[in-house]
Amino acid sequence: EAQVTQNPRYLITVTGKKLTVTCSQNMNHEYMSWYRQDPGLGLRQIYYSMNVEVTDKGDVPEGYKVSRKEKRNFPLILESPSPNQTSLYFCASSLQTGGTEAFFGQGTRLTVV
């Protein structure tokens, strides 16, 4: 089954404790991205990757890191999480950049206390 898999689905952590949210897709998609969803706001892009070893900042990259060592995986790293990073996070992939539908993971609800 074609899918984007995120883990964990839910996470409560403390300020400053490094964490990684994993994202994996099995559709051989070139383009992957991370979004966060906050109440009253639309989905906002954090980082994106156009292919292996090619990543770039989105609209809200501060406090986040990503890597794309393999085509299928695109982890989101929070080196020192803060309470303002409490949010619902989505990973998405699409066949290529431009004009193709995005496939979303199940979401990760992160709470930083």
Next chain:
Amino acid sequence: ILNVEQSPQSLHVQEGDSTNFTCSFPSSNFYALHWYRWETAKSPEALFVMTLNGDEKKKGRISATLNTKEGYSYLYIKGSQPEDSATYLCAFEDSGYALNFGKGTSLLVTP
């Protein structure tokens, strides 16, 4: 961050009613316009991706139109059913690198 506006913010209709939502986006540097359906506790799923001015797409009872010159798209649902209850998101793509999402229209269909 590009300004993508969706209206109305929320909508409550009776089963069988037809309804429509609007997405407004910048009319310059257009690349594509996406519509997604997002059910509670699930992930957004693509409905349509439109790239050409005048595009009209249809999937069952749901259809969408696109006007890139004036910067708007309409999503129509004919004969709404309770299972259509969801948040409908539109996203504007200007360069091919990023989707700029609106805040969504939340639809509730009651029997």
